[in-house]
Amino acid sequence: MSAIPKLAPRAGVVERRASILAGLAALVPPAALITAEDERRAYETDALTAYRQIPLAVVLPETTEEVSAVLAFLNREGVRVVARGAGTSLAGGALPTEDSVVVGVSKMNRILEVDTANRTIRVEAGVTNLAVSGAVSHLGFFYAPDPSSQLACTIAGNIAMNSGGAHCLKYGVTTNNVLGAKIVLMDGTVVEIGGKALDAAGLDWLGLVVGSEGQLGLVTEATLRILPLAEGARPVLMGFSSAEDAGACVAAIIGSGIIPVAIEYMDRPAIKVCEAFAHAGYPLDVEAMLIVEVEGSEAEIEDLLGRITAIAQDFRPQTIKVSRSEAESLAIWKGRKSAFGAMGRIADYMCMDGTIPTGQLPLVLRRIAEICAARGLEVANIFHAGDGNLHPLVLFNANEPGGLEKAEECGAEILKLCVEVGGCLTGEHGVGVEKRELMVHQYTPVDLAQQTRLKSAFDPAWLLNPNKVFPLEGRVLS
Amino acid sequence: MSAIPKLAPRAGVVERRASILAGLAALVPPAALITAEDERRAYETDALTAYRQIPLAVVLPETTEEVSAVLAFLNREGVRVVARGAGTSLAGGALPTEDSVVVGVSKMNRILEVDTANRTIRVEAGVTNLAVSGAVSHLGFFYAPDPSSQLACTIAGNIAMNSGGAHCLKYGVTTNNVLGAKIVLMDGTVVEIGGKALDAAGLDWLGLVVGSEGQLGLVTEATLRILPLAEGARPVLMGFSSAEDAGACVAAIIGSGIIPVAIEYMDRPAIKVCEAFAHAGYPLDVEAMLIVEVEGSEAEIEDLLGRITAIAQDFRPQTIKVSRSEAESLAIWKGRKSAFGAMGRIADYMCMDGTIPTGQLPLVLRRIAEICAARGLEVANIFHAGDGNLHPLVLFNANEPGGLEKAEECGAEILKLCVEVGGCLTGEHGVGVEKRELMVHQYTPVDLAQQTRLKSAFDPAWLLNPNKVFPLEGRVLS
Numbered sequence: 021m022s023a024i025p026k027l028a029p030r031a032g033v034v035e036r037r038a039s040i041l042a043g044l045a046a047l048v049p050p051a052a053l054i055t056a057e058d059e060r061r062a063y064e065t066d067a068l069t070a071y072r073q074i075p076l077a078v079v080l081p082e083t084t085e086e087v088s089a090v091l092a093f094l095n096r097e098g099v100r101v102v103a104r105g106a107g108t109s110l111a112g113g114a115l116p117t118e119d120s121v122v123v124g125v126s127k128m129n130r131i132l133e134v135d136t137a138n139r140t141i142r143v144e145a146g147v148t149n150l151a152v153s154g155a156v157s158h159l160g161f162f163y164a165p166d167p168s169s170q171l172a173c174t175i176a177g178n179i180a181m182n183s184g185g186a187h188c189l190k191y192g193v194t195t196n197n198v199l200g201a202k203i204v205l206m207d208g209t210v211v212e213i214g215g216k217a218l219d220a221a222g223l224d225w226l227g228l229v230v231g232s233e234g235q236l237g238l239v240t241e242a243t244l245r246i247l248p249l250a251e252g253a254r255p256v257l258m259g260f261s262s263a264e265d266a267g268a269c270v271a272a273i274i275g276s277g278i279i280p281v282a283i284e285y286m287d288r289p290a291i292k293v294c295e296a297f298a299h300a301g302y303p304l305d306v307e308a309m310l311i312v313e314v315e316g317s318e319a320e321i322e323d324l325l326g327r328i329t330a331i332a333q334d335f336r337p338q339t340i341k342v343s344r345s346e347a348e349s350l351a352i353w354k355g356r357k358s359a360f361g362a363m364g365r366i367a368d369y370m371c372m373d374g375t376i377p378t379g380q381l382p383l384v385l386r387r388i389a390e391i392c393a394a395r396g397l398e399v400a401n402i403f404h405a406g407d408g409n410l411h412p413l414v415l416f417n418a419n420e421p422g423g424l425e426k427a428e429e430c431g432a433e434i435l436k437l438c439v440e441v442g443g444c445l446t447g448e449h450g451v452g453v454e455k456r457e458l459m460v461h462q463y464t465p466v467d468l469a470q471q472t473r474l475k476s477a478f479d480p481a482w483l484l485n486p487n488k489v490f491p492l493e494g495r496v497l498s
Numbered sequence: 499m500s501a502i503p504k505l506a507p508r509a510g511v512v513e514r515r516a517s518i519l520a521g522l523a524a525l526v527p528p529a530a531l532i533t534a535e536d537e538r539r540a541y542e543t544d545a546l547t548a549y550r551q552i553p554l555a556v557v558l559p560e561t562t563e564e565v566s567a568v569l570a571f572l573n574r575e576g577v578r579v580v581a582r583g584a585g586t587s588l589a590g591g592a593l594p595t596e597d598s599v600v601v602g603v604s605k606m607n608r609i610l611e612v613d614t615a616n617r618t619i620r621v622e623a624g625v626t627n628l629a630v631s632g633a634v635s636h637l638g639f640f641y642a643p644d645p646s647s648q649l650a651c652t653i654a655g656n657i658a659m660n661s662g663g664a665h666c667l668k669y670g671v672t673t674n675n676v677l678g679a680k681i682v683l684m685d686g687t688v689v690e691i692g693g694k695a696l697d698a699a700g701l702d703w704l705g706l707v708v709g710s711e712g713q714l715g716l717v718t719e720a721t722l723r724i725l726p727l728a729e730g731a732r733p734v735l736m737g738f739s740s741a742e743d744a745g746a747c748v749a750a751i752i753g754s755g756i757i758p759v760a761i762e763y764m765d766r767p768a769i770k771v772c773e774a775f776a777h778a779g780y781p782l783d784v785e786a787m788l789i790v791e792v793e794g795s796e797a798e799i800e801d802l803l804g805r806i807t808a809i810a811q812d813f814r815p816q817t818i819k820v821s822r823s824e825a826e827s828l829a830i831w832k833g834r835k836s837a838f839g840a841m842g843r844i845a846d847y848m849c850m851d852g853t854i855p856t857g858q859l860p861l862v863l864r865r866i867a868e869i870c871a872a873r874g875l876e877v878a879n880i881f882h883a884g885d886g887n888l889h890p891l892v893l894f895n896a897n898e899p900g901g902l903e904k905a906e907e908c909g910a911e912i913l914k915l916c917v918e919v920g921g922c923l924t925g926e927h928g929v930g931v932e933k934r935e936l937m938v939h940q941y942t943p944v945d946l947a948q949q950t951r952l953k954s955a956f957d958p959a960w961l962l963n964p965n966k967v968f969p970l971e972g973r974v975l976s
Contacts, residue, residue: 137749137857160755182697193697195705196674209944216855217921218885219660219671221929221940222967223713223949227673227705235701248755271615277638277726319797377694379615407696443695451699462699466687470956471701477951489700 029119054078068112075116092208103234105177111452145176164191182231184448189406195230200243234485236478253315259306259339266308267381283406297362300355373449374438409447507597532556546590553594570686581712583655589930623654639724642669660709662926667884673708678721712963714956731793737784737817744786745859761884768878775840778833851927852916887925
């Protein structure tokens with residue numbers, strides 16, 4: 021992605037740094053303002069580690085009022101703002117520019133209200149994803165979206181990226197589980213939208229904010245839907261002799277009307293690496309494996325697993341292994357959840373993220389293999405097959421000249437393929453910096469112009485989270 | 499609502515009627531253009547029958563291209579447009595103005611694609627709600643939102659109003675079941691958003707369009723989520739000696755983690771009228787009744803009904819009657835679904851529509867009774883209690899001078915109460931003309947200004963569905 025053009029800094033901002041810092045110092049306590057270069061360096065990148073840029077300054081407000089004051093000031097000064105949760109973005113969604121102030125939500129991490137009668141929880145946006153479930157598990161509830169980074173990532177980041185996770189097939193992704201938000205617009209205005217009650221009158225722009233990648237405002241509080249924990253859950257492992265069979269089996273399960281909690285797909289390279297790392301009991305002689313998890317009462321689980329394994333018979337499974345204990349279930353999931361880390365032990369890789377209509381799975385898997393083979397690269401496929409969210413890992417050697425570039429080419433081809441078959445170039449990681457210039461493959465100029473008008477209705481000077489989401493070429497900038 | 503101010507006609511439009519009609523005649527076949535006064539009269543009102551206004555003309559296009567050509571022409575001419583589905587709006591959402599052209603979708607009623615592997619159906623927007631389920635029921639699927647008007651109302655109208663229904667507690671309302679749409683903007687631009695795959699890159703404004711009441715564009719096609727039909731479903735009737743007990747029982751069921759398909763609430767006046775009409779076997783000696791329906795396999799249904807009736811014991815139920823056959827279930831639902839018609843036989847009424855956090859149910863029921871009693875009016879409460887969507891029917895005598903006005907006062911007070919307790923002044927009927935001036939109770943000027951900017955980003959001249967949603971006072975009009 022070395023090819024992605026850089027946005028030019030706003031004239032005079034870097035030069036005015038001293039007076040901008042003085043202005044910020046008047047608005048937040050000393051501990052909330054980070055100016056020293058070695059401390060700012062901690063904010064120079066995110067989980068897409070390919071780019072680095074130290075920001076002008078970092079502010080860590082503790083209240084919505086502080087966020088409002090800081091944004092109003094930076095708006096008047098014409099200074100760009102990059103919102104930051106835990107910095108776990110895989111698409112460069114939290115990357116600073118040299119002329120921007122990072123506003124982090126890490127100090128806004130209080131649970132504000134738990135309300136089981138209305139099945140809601142209200143939290144500050146810096147609360148981590150896992151802490152939300154942690155706050156309600158003793159009451160028999162949980163928060164559904166479960167990104168792999170859930171130990172670290174914040175609700176603010178989840179809302180910005182519309183995060184998903186392995187268990188989102190049944191309960192939806194972030195946008196299906198956010199009921200309300202407190203949002204600070206770039207001019208400092210604080211707006212509350214949604215809440216505990218159904219529906220909104222007039223224009224309901226909560227869904228527009230979810231997934232908007234920090235382009236419209238900063239979310240400081242959120243009201244989230246919590247769900248009852250199921251009595252139990254158990255997965256079945258099913259191995260197939262071809263990607264086509266496994267893909268067709270996914271389509272058949274979905275088409276049958278069963279809604280499992282998760283359907284995860286791993287191909288042979290992924291199975292091999294994960295099994296070596298986690299000793300999960302995965303079959304090593306198959307081309308593709310599905311982990312299908314169902315939940316409910318014991319009787320329900322048995323019934324659903326029976327129906328699923330019966331459907332699988334049509335696709336010549338080589339192995340079917342139903343988990344019979346919690347220990348077995350944990351091992352199966354440990355293998356899947358450690359996939360990215362396990363892969364990192366043996367090769368450099370680029371983790372792609374796209375979605376496709378689930379019915380297109382067999383075709384897409386075949387084409388991904390062709391795209392990578394044509395460039396002499398290996399690929400491991402690990403993804404949320406039930407909702408068509410692919411995570412192909414393109415393996416490459418970073419020490420080989422041109423290695424990264426070849427991987428980037430494969431990645432771009434794979435995402436264009438997703439769009440071609442009716443899918444989308446991001447599933448849960450977002451566009452960020454990484455896929456900014458690919459947006460022209462997803463959208464026509466008319467589509468992009470409409471999105472641009474919406475962005476301008478919130479942030480007329482385009483100060484919020486610069487350099488991301490919208491392709492630079494042809495963008496109308498103030 | 500006689501007090502609601504009228505929007506002034508746009509200068510010169512009515513006077514230019516002949517040339518506008520000539521322009522439209524060049525764009526659509528003769529049968530698609532309605533100009534004669536007696537034929538236009540069929541479009542003068544909707545299900546909120548209190549207002550009437552014959553439009554300038556009516557156009558019934560058959561294709562997206564025709565809609566695009568018509569809107570582009572009217573945009574150039576500065577003529578307002580009122581989109582119309584089946585005209586079943588209870589909030590005046592389809593009411594014309596004298597200077598507007600009605601664009602109806604009734605001729606765009608083809609099922610375009612059924613895709614069970616991806617659990618989707620693509621339809622033209624004039625297809626009726628019930629026809630969507632009808633097109634997939636033989637495959638074991640259904641479309642979840644089920645407004646009472648589902649025999650007549652269109653998907654276009656459902657999307658405009660974010661329609662709900664008795665069975666939306668488990669599966670969500672329209673916005674949770676629309677995956678994509680083809681939309682014609684006021685300048686004739688055709689934009690496609692969403693589709694069969696999960697997520698969208700960049701700004702996802704599909705959710706903004708759902709519930710936008712025809713303010714942003716005309717939806718001509720939609721991709722909808724279809725769901726597997728459950729094996730079976732059965733309701734239980736539970737009667738209580740007070741509204742507080744019934745309301746607290748709803749909160750306890752929701753808080754326990756069970757998600758029924760429907761929890762419907764009826765009070766004594768409603769029970770009496772519905773039982774007289776439908777002979778549904780409702781208990782006549784109780785103050786409040788709940789219909790709680792669950793679905794699944796026979797074992798699951800038994801288990802869930804057992805848990806629900808056990809929870810109900812804490813609230814001193816007078817009667818508990820579990821449906822034991824399909825005939826009994828049908829009778830129970832017939833009573834509920836005929837409620838509005840049955841009530842219309844004995845009195846004039848205004849059907850209100852608001853939402854509250856479900857935990858506030860007992861308080862809100864008490865205050866509704868007080869509000870109506872203070873004006874000497876009776877009220878019957880029938881509503882979707884599970885998701886807090888209230889439909890109080892305020893009874894009045896239209897022949898008594900001032901009768902309507904008193905009912906209107908009660909209605910406005912009830913909706914303000916909904917907002918006060920953290921709810922919303924519309925649940926599924928929309929704002930339309932009816933609640934336009936109440937929006938200032940829901941939103942601050944800052945909130946409304948932000949909605950106004952969004953409206954302008956789509957429709958800068960404010961030509962789409964005039965006179966609705968946004969309060970006239972202080973509105974910036976071109």
